[in-house]
Amino acid sequence: MPEVKSRRGEYTEATRRALLDAAADLFTERGFARTSLDDVAAVARVTKGAIYHHFSSKPGLFEALFEELERTENGAARAAFEAEEDPTVGALAALDQFLLACSEPVYGALVFREAPLALGWDAWRLCEEKYSYALLSDMLDAMTAAGRIPAHRGEALTSIAFGMLGAAGQLLARTRAEDRERVRGECRAPFVALLAGLAITE
Amino acid sequence: MPEVKSRRGEYTEATRRALLDAAADLFTERGFARTSLDDVAAVARVTKGAIYHHFSSKPGLFEALFEELERTENGAARAAFEAEEDPTVGALAALDQFLLACSEPVYGALVFREAPLALGWDAWRLCEEKYSYALLSDMLDAMTAAGRIPAHRGEALTSIAFGMLGAAGQLLARTRAEDRERVRGECRAPFVALLAGLAITE
DNA sequence: GTCAGTCACATACTCCGAGTATGTCTCTGA
DNA sequence: TCAGAGACATACTCGGAGTATGTGACTGAC
Numbered sequence: 001m002p003e004v005k006s007r008r009g010e011y012t013e014a015t016r017r018a019l020l021d022a023a024a025d026l027f028t029e030r031g032f033a034r035t036s037l038d039d040v041a042a043v044a045r046v047t048k049g050a051i052y053h054h055f056s057s058k059p060g061l062f063e064a065l066f067e068e069l070e071r072t073e074n075g076a077a078r079a080a081f082e083a084e085e086d087p088t089v090g091a092l093a094a095l096d097q098f099l100l101a102c103s104e105p106v107y108g109a110l111v112f113r114e115a116p117l118a119l120g121w122d123a124w125r126l127c128e129e130k131y132s133y134a135l136l137s138d139m140l141d142a143m144t145a146a147g148r149i150p151a152h153r154g155e156a157l158t159s160i161a162f163g164m165l166g167a168a169g170q171l172l173a174r175t176r177a178e179d180r181e182r183v184r185g186e187c188r189a190p191f192v193a194l195l196a197g198l199a200i201t202e
Numbered sequence: 203m204p205e206v207k208s209r210r211g212e213y214t215e216a217t218r219r220a221l222l223d224a225a226a227d228l229f230t231e232r233g234f235a236r237t238s239l240d241d242v243a244a245v246a247r248v249t250k251g252a253i254y255h256h257f258s259s260k261p262g263l264f265e266a267l268f269e270e271l272e273r274t275e276n277g278a279a280r281a282a283f284e285a286e287e288d289p290t291v292g293a294l295a296a297l298d299q300f301l302l303a304c305s306e307p308v309y310g311a312l313v314f315r316e317a318p319l320a321l322g323w324d325a326w327r328l329c330e331e332k333y334s335y336a337l338l339s340d341m342l343d344a345m346t347a348a349g350r351i352p353a354h355r356g357e358a359l360t361s362i363a364f365g366m367l368g369a370a371g372q373l374l375a376r377t378r379a380e381d382r383e384r385v386r387g388e389c390r391a392p393f394v395a396l397l398a399g400l401a402i403t404e
Numbered sequence: 405g406t407c408a409g410t411c412a413c414a415t416a417c418t419c420c421g422a423g424t425a426t427g428t429c430t431c432t433g434a
Numbered sequence: 435t436c437a438g439a440g441a442c443a444t445a446c447t448c449g450g451a452g453t454a455t456g457t458g459a460c461t462g463a464c
Contacts, residue, residue: 012412031322036450048451049414058451117319120233121372156373156388163369167362170323186358189403194392197399201391214441238421250422251443260422 016054018044020068023061028109032062032118062110062118063127069111070131073101078135087142088195094139095191096184098132098165099172103180108173112166133162149198157198164190218256220246222270225263230311234264234320264312264320265329271313272333275303280337289344290397296341297393298386300334300367301374305382310375314368335364351400359400366392 022043026035037058041048055061077097084090102108111132116124125133137158143149149157168187175183224245228237239260243250257263279299286292304310313334318326327335339360345351351359370389377385 015412033322037452038450047414050412052452053411053413113323117322120235120319121315150391153391154385154388156370156385157392159373160366160369160389160392163365163372164362165365167365167368168358170365171358171361183356183358186356187362189352189355190359190362190396190400193399193403194396195399196402197395197397198392200398200402201395217442239423240421249443252441254423255440255442 012054015044015046015050019046019051019054019061020065023065024106024110027062027065027114027118028106032058032114037061059119059123062115063123066111066115066119066127069107070127073098073107073111074131074135077101077132081135081139087139087146088148091139091143091195092188092192094135095188099168099184099187102169102172103175103184105173108169112169113173128162132165133158136162136165143195148195150201161194164194214256217246217248217252221248221253221256221263222267225267226308226312229264229267229316229320230308234260234316239263261321261325264317265325268313268317268321268329271309272329275300275309275313276333276337279303279334283337283341289341289348290350293341293345293397294390294394296337297390301370301386301389304371304374305377305386307375310371314371315375330364334367335360338364338367345397350397352403363396366396 019040022040023035026040026043037048037051040061041051044050051061055064077094080097081087081090081094084093102112115127119127128134140149140153140158140161144151144153171187172180172183221242224242225237228241228245239250239253242263243253246252253263257266279296282299283289283292283296286295304314317329321329330336342351342355342360342363346353346355373389374382374385
């Protein structure tokens with residue numbers, strides 16, 4: 001039976017949240033490299049000891065943030081994909097959801113701008129294997145199965161399409177709020193064109 | 203009249219070269235973040251003082267390397283583009299030249315894998331404004347002028363296509379030598395598809 | 405009720421590496 | 435020949451990540 005968490009447990013969860021929130025703010029504004037752990041601790045009104053109690057390292061803190069963001073945002077994109085019968089339609093729906101998420105100030109900035117700098121390319125890719133990269137791969141598989149994409153595509157298409165997503169995410173993350181809607185539209189075009197081109201390239 | 207450089211000048215140019223070569227090796231193998239300037243100096247058989255005499259900082263050293271690489275490799279790609287009459291044919295020729303350059307062990311690893319980590323996204327983009335990014339932009343302009351691409355494209359297409367180049371470059375940089383030729387072929391397909399898709403998307 | 409043990413941090417430290425300040429030797433030009 | 439500058443080497447500072455240790459609060463066993 002799920003007994004209420006002890007008072008102690010509540011408090012520690014509160015500081016963990018405070019640390020994640022502070023890190024999200026600072027990493028988004030100043031960037032990962034230019035924020036020290038002392039800064040994060042100060043904003044969360046604790047000390048560095050608290051950080052190393054809850055997280056393994058500075059990249060570890062970032063990764064926890066990353067996981068949290070991807071779990072919700074990428075889940076929404078996957079839901080948008082799976083809601084559609086046609087994989088191409090679903091992929092474009094997921095793309096729209098993705099572009100929308102990147103328009104929100106934190107997601108794109110952290111997951112596609114800061115993450116490679118904070119974790120390095122390999123670790124980043126490894127993290128993404130569970131989220132955006134996996135979703136992209138699944139969508140391409142579904143489109144292949146539906147005959148919308150040449151059957152014998154290699155790993156390159158997935159990597160390159162993922163690069164497109166990253167570029168779009170970064171672009172939106174640095175776009176002023178008033179221009180984001182227009183830029184989202186412009187970002188959509190290359191993906192549509194790519195799918196159209198793949199459909200006629202056998 | 204271009205008098206011979208003094209003995210002094212020859213020596214200093216030699217150490218500068220040794221530093222750049224050592225940095226190229228270490229940055230390629232261990233990565234920018236995991237190599238200290240003392241390491242670079244040791245391989246070049248000098249000390250850190252020599253580095254700061256020739257370069258402004260650690261990113262400054264990297265940037266000098268970057269410029270040197272792009273000057274030659276990107277020049278070849280641009281030449282390949284300009285040698286063709288048809289802009290689409292020229293763009294694909296430049297792409298092939300680019301993919302070939304990224305198959306060589308240093309170029310792709312430094313310019314597309316390490317550079318964003320070493321310089322940060324903004325500074326990297328600023329450096330690339332003179333080279334790959336500029337070439338890409340010029341090629342898209344030429345194709346637009348030739349009616350191969352919708353006229354009112356925004357900045358997004360350039361950014362996203364540049365993201366594709368980066369992804370392809372990184373992929374080739376981490377591909378084993380024996381697989382590179384096959385992967386180059388796979389990398390070509392998405393670009394061809396994109397251009398084909400843009401041509402029919404008005 | 406108390407006491408051992410553990411959790412959730414705070415405090416105080418180490419260590420590494422980028423950047424700086426300064427010294428030294430050599431070459432050059434007046 | 436001597437003043438100056440160029441080309442480094444040496445010795446330092448300093449910031450920040452990571453570590454070791456201390457401490458108070460809570461909890462669970464007896």
